[in-house]
Each structure stands twice: as structure tokens, then as C-alpha cells.
Amino acid sequence: MEQTSISLHTIEEVKPPVTSIGVIGWARKNLFSNILNSLLTILIAYGLFRSVPTFIKWAFVNAVWWSDGQACNQASGACWSIVTKNLRFILFGFYPYEQQWRPVFAIVLLAAFVFFSSFRRNWNKYLLVAWIVGLTLIGLIMHGGFLGLPSVETEQWSGISLTLLLSIFGLSAAYPFGVILALGRRSRLPAIKTLCVVYIELIRGVPLISMLFMASVMFPLFLPEGVTINKILRAQVAIIMFTAAYIAEVVRGGLQAIPRGQYEAAETLGLNYYLKMRLIILPQALKTVIPPTVSILISAFKDTSLVVIIGLFDLLRTTHVTLSNPEWMGFSTEAYLFTASIYFVGCFVMSNFSRRLERELKT
Amino acid sequence: MQSMFSGSAEDTTAFDRRQAPPFWRDPAKRAIVFQVVALGLVFMLSYWIFTNTQANLRKQAIATGFGFFSKEAGFEIGESLISYSAADTYARALFVGFLNTMKVACTGVILTIILGVFVGISRLSKNWLLARLAAGYTELLQNIPVLLQLFFWYGLFHTSLPGPRQSFNPLPGVFFNNRGFYFPLPENHPAYREMAIALLAACCAAYVLRRWARARQDKTGKIFPVVPVSLGAVIGLPFILWLASGMPAGLNIPHLVGFNYEGGFSFSPEFGALLLGLVLYTSAFVAEIVRAGIQAVSKGQTEAAMSIGLKPGLVLSLVILPQALRVIIPPLTSQMLNLTKNSSLAVAIGYPDFVAVANTTINQTGQAIEGVAMIMVVYLFISLVTSALMNWYNKRRALVER
């Protein structure tokens, strides 16, 4: 047992062993660390080697991009002409041809808003106001009827416009409704609580498609004679009712996470129920549950595709309809791949945002 | 001078009356009023809807009630687990649809769990290629709507599968064409029944073996290799029986009869597309859930278990999995419910599930309210039963804290 202290000589620069750093080190650790791993790597590499070049050949090398249906039938590769030739119908559906710059403008504006809002330092009261103004503006541009812009009824909004309309408006209207339901479910008044619980559990237990069926065939029966509501509005109401139940559950989780001390402190200050919720509880709760709310938005965006089944012309339906054209029959794969990529980009961007937000909120 | 607290009866009641707040400031009374108003509004809305509906139904001469259950259905159903013809009642048709939904849901749940667990674990693998592939799989499939995926697979099957006479024949006895996917099935042989009994017996024996091995370990500390032995029995016993009865290898091979294949085991392209789309979509979510569950167990747990000297297999089964399963099971159950609810999309690709049959019923009888109500009740029933089971399981397994 020595009693000496270590001398002060500096350790000369010693490099780590070559096989543990750099590319070789990385490959050893991640690809070939043991026999099983190496086998797996070889297997996967072989699989990729067989499938990727074939796919690239089909999708790009032998593909036909701009010609018509006949040339497509003769080509061995993908027929992307179905997309390029029908692009405007797939994207905008029955919106009048010359006016299609308006949906494009609306989408660009929306994208700009979303991009701007994705930075947390821009979040304040004015953002909410800006959003309301922006959405109204987008609605007006799409609808027209003033300043020389020809009017386009909502029945003609199709393709991406309908998808975005249903999801954005659906979530915006469902959000306050969902918050009220969540507050009602946590209420101590038995009647209110029961009503909210029954509503939430009922809606969450049934598939969206049954709500859409209800909207398309049952709602007309509920209304007095002579009153009709167009189909899009009915579908919108069904989507709002459906999404509100899910938002209610998420917000309820957020409310439960607020420590009791917050409620007590607010009451001690003399705030009544409304002020307590508005100033203290809800701001905290809603901020905590932003990530799950974004995932509900992503689901709403994907679920709008279900309106195909009740005959509305959203992005999926317009794609589906191009395929019934005899000239383009048989190229379903290409058409659906294109539509899938649009949905994928939209959802992927939103889920990345949600993940980034979750990380920021956690630290 | 009379003291304030003289205590005469009149004084106290006047005092009380002065202290009691007027009813519009009394929280208890306000609560009652509020609830009465809310219930009243709901009641009035329901009543208004009800009268409108009655008027409309009368005007359009639509029947009410469930009398149509015993009427003749008059439509065919593409595939059915029980015998059915157009002359059967609507009730039977709906039951056929329900069985089809159950068929898709049960097969889907089993396949999804297997695939999802595999992909979830791969995501955490040390092998970079495998982990990246799994990540790409989940990202891709989670972000595309499920209906689009169903359309994609259904379209793919229709465009690339040939007619029966030119079927794909990837393996002997296996045929793929646009009428369905056909596989050979072992022929009916008495030995198979014995093998099935042997299998069941081996499973029971494995259960008993496990209990015995545990008791033995408690008493003497010696660990018995239960898993290899049980596996050996479950596979080996039927295998020995098979050898003993002369290795029957007769196959019921699908063969072409006219324009169709008969025999063997088969499923339609609709079922195939529905199952494939649902399983791929839901397994991406299950993979994320499994990954999150395993990552929820802190690294310190693994380190503590290893520093006691536990081997990796035991670390996994005694320490990691019990904790991970607590986190995994609740969201997993809700994904399984989602799968069942998404199976209702079968109506869009022509698979006759419950919603599809109910839809046809609505179209034929015009009784929309009963039809939609039926759909909701059936799915609600499935959801509530599953949720109740899950809640019960959760309560049992919750970690005990202060």
C-alpha cells in the first residue's frame, strides 16, 4: 500500500486503438459486433441488393413520364403519366380550371402560416388572432364572390382543398368543444359528468365510418322538412364530433397532470371557476398536451380520406376516380404511390414538429 | 343590555336566516339549477330531433323497428364462414358479416402483435442496418392513411395477379390468381386428430412441468430447463406420432376445375388486401409502443441486474419485461381496438364484413337509423368489453407506490 502521490508527468497523447474508432470502429460496433449481427448485416445487405435496383429500374429508368395511356401499356416501367396528365384533377378535383390558382395560393399561405407558427418564440396572443384572420382570408379566397373573383361553392371544393378544409376546420372547431367536454368530465356535478362520459365513451368506441354514415344518411332525417344541409357540412360535423371526443381525453390527461396546489392557489386568490380555468389551469394543461394534440391532428388529416366512402371528393377519391378512366386502368400502383407521398410529406412534417416540440418542452 | 348571545329561539332563527345566502349564490343550489338546465337543453334537442325524424320517416314511408331481421335478405355474400344463401334472413346475413369481421380482427391482432414486437425490438437493435430499416418502416407506414394502403394493396392485387388459368405458381401446390390465394392443406387423416390431442396434452404437460420446476427450485435451488424441454415435448410428441402412423403426407392440393381452383386452403384477394393493409399499418404503431415500453425501463435497472450477476436472458425476463409490459399493454390494447374499428373499411374494397352487410341492408330496407345504430352498438360492445378487461388487468399490475 503506497503512500506516495502520483507524479505530475503529463501523459503523452495516446490514441485509442484503431479498431475502435473511425469508420472501422463504427462498422465493428454497429454492423459486425458478433456473429449474429454479422449474419444479419449480410442478409439485409443481400436483400437490399436484390430489391433496390429492381425498384429503381421500374420507378425511374424504364418509367414513362409524359406520354399517354397507350405508350404506358407498352412500357415495362412505371407509368407516371397517369399522374402528370391528371395532376390538376387529382389535386383540385372539380374546382373550376381557370381559378385553380386560388387553391394553390391558399395552400401556400397556409404553409407559410404553419411554418411561422412552428417556432415557439413566435407564440403569443397575436398568433391566435393572426390564425383566425388567416383562415378567414383563405376561406374567402377559395369561395370568392367579391372583387371580381367568381364564386365557387363549397360543393366544388375537392382534392387537396377538401382534405385540408375538413381537417383544419375540423380540428379548430373540435378543439374548444373537446376542452369543454374534458372540463365537464372532471366536473363534480353528476348530471354533467354523466353526459360527458357517455358522449366520450360512445364516440370513442365506434369507428369513424359509422359516424360518417350517420352523417350522410341519418342527419337528413333529423332535420325538419325542407331544410337541407350539404353533404360536406354534414361530414364536417361528424368529423368534429369524432375528433372532439379524442381531444377531450387528451385534455383530461393534461388537467389531471396539473398539481392540486395550482387549483388551490387559484381558489385562494378568489378566482371563480371561469377565471381559474382561463387564467391558471387551462394555459398550463393545454401547453402540456400539445404533442398528443398534434398527433390527433395528424390522425384527423389521415382520416379525412374516409369520406371516400360516403362519396365526397377528397384527395383519395379524385385519385380513385382517375383510375376508372379506361385509358388509365391498371396503373393503380403509380397513382396511389403519388397520393401516398403527398400524405406522407404532410404527416411526416407534422410528426417531426411534434417530436421536436416534445423535446423542447421536456427540457 | 342584552348580550348578542342571549340564546333566545327567535334570535337564532333570525340570525340563521340572515346568514344563509340567497339561493342564487348558494353553490349547492346553483349546481342543481345548472344541471337541470343542461339536462333540459339536451332533452329538448333530443325531442326536436325525435319529432322531425318521425315526420320524415312517415313522409318517406320507411318502416321502423327491427322487423326486417326475419325478412329474406335477397343478396349474396362473397365469402362466409357459415353456410348462407340469398334466401336466408337479414339476421343471418348480418351474423355472417359479424363473423367475417371477427375473422379479420382475430387474425389481424395475432399477426400485428408478432410483427409489431419484432419490428419494435429491431428498432432497438445494435445492428445499425436493422435499426434504420425498422425506423423507416414505422415512419413510412404510420404516415399514410390506412384506407389508401388498403386501396393500394387491393389495386396491386388486381393489376398484377393473372387469371386462374395463368396463375402464379411460386411453390408446388401454391397458386396466386385474381380469384384468390390457394395453399395446399394436409389431407384428412386419422393421425392428425391424434397429433392434435398429443399437442394439447403436451401443452398441459408443459404447464404442469413449469409449476413442478418452480416448486423444485424453491426447495433445492436447482434450475430446470423448462423452456427447451416443453418445446421439445410440444414439437416432438406430435412428430413421433406422425412417424409412427407411417408419415402421412397426403396433401389436398388445389386444382383447376373449369375456371376456378378447388380444394386446399384459400382466401380471397379482398381478405388478403384487407389483412395485409391493416396488419402493416397497425404494426407500425405497435412497434413504436413496444420500443417506447422497453426504453421506459431505465438503464439503471439493467445495470443493477447485471451487477448482481444475472445473465442477460434472466435480466430480460425477470427485470426488464415485467416493467416494460406494464407500459406497453394499455396502448397496445387501444391499437388492437383501432385495428378492429379500421376493419370496418372493408366496405370500400368489397370484403363483406359487418359494416358492408349492414350498408347493403340499409340500402335495401331504407332503415338507416336502425342500421347505423346496429353498427354502433356492435362496435361499442367490442370496445367496452376490451376496455373493461384492460382496466382490470391494469389495476392488478399497477406498481405500488406511496
Place this chain on the structure above:
Amino acid sequence: MFRNVKLQPPPRERIKDLRGRRLINSTLREAGENNKMTYQATKTPDKVSTGPIIRIVSMHKWFGEFHVLKDINLSVDKGERIVICGPSGSGKSTLIRCINRLEEHQRGKIIVDDIELTNDIKNIEKIRVEVGMVFQHFNLFPHLTILENLTLGPIWVRKLPRSEAEDIAMYFLEKVHIAEQAAKFPGQLSGGQQQRVAIARSLCMKPKVMLFDEPTSALDPEMVKEVLDVMMQLAHEGMTMLVVSHEMGFAKSVAHRVLFMDSGQILEENTPGEFFSNPRHDRSKLFLSQILH
């Protein structure tokens, strides 16, 4: 210390197995007392070791390109108690984690109880059985009771019968003064109680060396003493201990040597008395001035 002792478990109500209802009755306390007596019985002499129980020779470790441990040379005899201190990021935790292979070293040798630590799994497992570790964040298994936490190792690694494992567990729970909590779950205990259970859990494997990675850093001040008391009791019984800690009082009273580490090197090594009164290295002086205020 307590090897090869035959136990006669006193007749008592068996605690139900992991899946059944847990029953603890008062005879457990008696069991603890009985065990204390039985354990003081025959003690077979330990294997005569041929040298220090831990030897680290020219050990280097890198995290990628970052040189986290530089040329570590250390020799620990049986029964020695060493406290390692230093600023955060100096590599102290990494050093002791290398000893039971929670971290891998790239160069040099680590030899524990005459077994060299290499990639050989058998060696690693043998060493882990002889080396116990107590973590800063306790790392008790939340889904098992305290008793099950302690019997896990003896049952599955040392392959003891359940009754024997439970007797050992109750003995050590008595030792750390927490026997009455045996049927509870970790979530129901305070931090100090959990850390004492963690110490008992490692002791149940009857290790030759105990490693402590900042055992009191995550505790509220009023609970630090109860854990330090247990550690001092352990020290007085002759356990070989390597402790990474900032508790200088503990170092002064029980340590044979104090090691000061900074930036991955052992800069100073001395008896506690000498180290605290005459630190020789500049950085040790700086460190001590920062802690002892």
C-alpha cells in the same frame, strides 16, 4: 466472510411466492434474530489470495475519441477501503464501473480476485458475482417487493433454495435496520431506506468487494447519515470498499486511502489525514478549497 454456513431455518410461515399474496407475520423478526445467531457459527477460512484483490495496470479508456481514463494504475488489498474524489467529469464513476464491466476498457489490464476482465463472458460473470455495486439512484426493482429484490440474486445466480435465500435476505435486512419493510415495494420507501435496501441487496450475494457510486448524492440531507452509518458498519466488519463520494467525513473516519482524480488521471493518492491537511497537487488544493468551506 459468511461463506459455506449451513443454516437451520426456524419453523415459520413461509412467505408466499412471487405471484401469491404476500404474508408477513411477526415471526420474521424472530427469524432475523435466529439467523444472526446461526450466521455467527462456523466460519471456514477463506481462500488465501495471492495478492491484492483488485489490480489495475495501465488502464486506458476512450468514449469514441474522448480519452476518459488515462493510464490508471491501482492496487487494492483485501479489507482496504478507498475513497475516490474529484470534480465532476473526472472519470471516477467510469473507473469503478470498469471494474465490474459496466464499461469496457480499451487498453491495459484489470484483474479482480485473480480473474482478468476481458471480453470472455464467463470471466465477466464470475467477477460480477464477487463484486457488489451500489448506485447513486438505488436502481431497486420496482415491480418486486423488498424481499424479492434481495432474493433475486441468490436464487437465480447462486442457485440457492428459496428458504435459504430468504433467510440470508432477512439477515441483511436486519443488518441495515429495515427488516420490517420486507413486504413493501420500493415505491413505498424513502430514499434513504431504498439505498439501505440496495446495499443489503448487494450484500446478499456475499461479494468480496463493494463498489459505491456516489451513494448519498441523490439523498435528502437528513437521510445521508443513515446510509453512511450502514457503510461504516460494513467498513468495521472488514469489507473491501471502493467509494466514489464527496462525503469527506466518511473518508476521514474509515478510509485507508483517498484518491483524487481529475480529467481521467489519478493525480494524488494518500492517507486521508495527509490528503486533507497537505494536498500536494494544485488541483487537489483547488478542489478541497471548493468543498471544504
